Each structure stands twice: as structure tokens, then as C-alpha cells.
Amino acid sequence: MDKRLESLIWQMEAGADDSVGETCLNALAPRPAKPIAVSAPVSTPTIAPTVQVSGAQISGVQAQSLEALRDELESFEGCALKQPGRRLVLADGNPKAPVMFIGEGPGEEEDQQGLPFVGPSGRLLDRMLAAIGLDRSGVYISNIVFWRPPGNRAPTDAEVAACQPFVARHIALIRPRLVVPLGGPAAKALLASGEGITRLRGKKLVYQGPEWSCPALPMFHPAYLLRQPMHKRLAWKDLLALQASLREGA
Numbered sequence: 001m002d003k004r005l006e007s008l009i010w011q012m013e014a015g016a017d018d019s020v021g022e023t024c025l026n027a028l029a030p031r032p033a034k035p036i037a038v039s040a041p042v043s044t045p046t047i048a049p050t051v052q053v054s055g056a057q058i059s060g061v062q063a064q065s066l067e068a069l070r071d072e073l074e075s076f077e078g079c080a081l082k083q084p085g086r087r088l089v090l091a092d093g094n095p096k097a098p099v100m101f102i103g104e105g106p107g108e109e110e111d112q113q114g115l116p117f118v119g120p121s122g123r124l125l126d127r128m129l130a131a132i133g134l135d136r137s138g139v140y141i142s143n144i145v146f147w148r149p150p151g152n153r154a155p156t157d158a159e160v161a162a163c164q165p166f167v168a169r170h171i172a173l174i175r176p177r178l179v180v181p182l183g184g185p186a187a188k189a190l191l192a193s194g195e196g197i198t199r200l201r202g203k204k205l206v207y208q209g210p211e212w213s214c215p216a217l218p219m220f221h222p223a224y225l226l227r228q229p230m231h232k233r234l235a236w237k238d239l240l241a242l243q244a245s246l247r248e249g250a
């Protein structure tokens with residue numbers, strides 16, 4: 001289906017019933033490129049991060065580039081989700097984009113393709129992006145864990161903790177102006193808040209990482225919206241807030 005038509009259908013399902021202007025604004029024009037690789041790829045052996053579910057972690061993640069991060073994850077054996085036959089699902093989209101979406105974890109199709117959000121949730125995410133004039137060339141997408149949890153269950157706290165130093169490094173390499181945690185588990189992993197996604201969504205919060213901090217706009221996970229389509233209205237509000245943040249420079 002034509003992307004503009006998909007976008008229009010999404011907006012109507014979400015309750016939009018009027019246009020706000022005569023002309024389209026390209027407020028999402030690309031920002032100046034920021035260097036990602038700051039030195040040659042690390043050649044020393046990967047030091048697996050120490051994982052303690054109790055909290056304190058010593059991050060041994062050294063990657064200075066996205067390629068090095070992928071290599072470190074490929075040789076990392078500290079997450080129980082990494083099983084023979086499971087594919088590493090790192091990211092999709094534009095590493096120079098101002099906004100980084102972070103979901104819960106790969107599903108079946110993501111595991112097959114090695115890319116995040118390519119299954120039913122991803123197709124809805126694409127329609128949501130199209131509704132505010134974005135596509136994958138204007139955003140960057142990843143997850144809080146990098147391998148598919150069995151049976152599409154939510155990742156455990158230990159699995160999230162094992163991946164957390166990599167997620168923090170990933171965000172620090174991308175240096176987004178805005179982080180969008182998709183769903184409760186991503187919001188919990190990225191924001192220092194015990195509140196659920198229903199309370200967190202719609203609020204402009206802060207992602208405070210060890211190396212990079214920026215505003216965060218938590219949103220409902222697309223999988224939740226597929227199960228609870230009546231909440232698309234709230235998701236539409238959140239998308240408009242996201243669009244406004246990007247227009248303001250986030």
C-alpha cells in the first residue's frame with residue numbers, strides 16, 4: 001500500500017479529524033552529522049561485562065564504533081538469551097538520526113532477518129513513523145536485549161541487566177537528541193522510574209546514561225497497540241509530541 005495512504009489510515013484510526021496547516025513542514029530535516037567512530041576498532045579481546053542482577057555492574061564494553069559494538073556482542077557470552085541458532089539483532093535505521101527508538105527485544109521475524117522491528121510490530125511502527133513524516137532513514141531503532149527471548153516472552157531482569165552496558169554504549173555512540181523507549185520494559189530499563197508505561201507515556205523525561213544523556217519520550221509499544229487499538233489515540237498524541245520535540249531541536 002502507498003506509504004502516504006498507510007499514514008493517513010493510521011492518523012484516522014488514531015482519531016485525527018482535521019489538518020493543522022496548508023503546507024507540509026519539513027521540520028525533521030537532517031541534523032549535521034556527528035562522528036560516530038572516534039578511533040580505530042578495538043583489537044583487544046572482549047571483556048565480558050560483569051552481570052549482577054542485584055545492581056552494581058562493571059561495564060567492560062569498549063566499543064568505539066558500531067562495528068566494534070557488533071563484534072563485541074558477537075563474542076559476548078554473558079546473556080542467557082544468546083543460544084545457538086539465535087541471531088544478533090542490533091539495529092536498523094540511520095545512525096545519524098536525531099531520534100533513537102528502543103524496544104523490548106527481537107521477535108521471530110527479527111531473529112530470522114537480524115533486524116529489529118520487521119514483524120507485525122515493526123509494520124505498525126513504520127505506519128506510526130509515516131504518520132509524522134518519518135521513515136527508517138530518519139530514525140534509529142534498537143532494543144534493550146539483542147537476542148530473541150524464547151516464545152516471545154519479555155526479557156528477564158537478568159537478561160536486560162546483561163545487555164545494559166551494551167545498550168548504554170550503543171546510545172553513547174549514536175548520541176541521539178531524543179530517546180523513545182517503546183513499552184514498559186524498555187522504559188524501565190532506560191529511565192530511573194518504577195512507574196509503568198501507562199503513567200510514563202506522554203511525559204518528557206530524561207535518559208541519564210553513564211556517557212550520554214538526553215530527553216526521553218516513552219511511548220506505548222506497537223505490539224500493545226495491536227492488542228489495544230483504542231490506545232492509538234494516546235499514541236497519536238505522543239507522536240505529535242515527538243514531532244514537536246524534533247522541530248524544537250529535541
Ligand code: URA
Nearest residue numbers: 103104105106116117
Ligand atoms: N518488538 C520489539 O520490542 N522489538 C523488536 O525488534 C520487535 C518487536
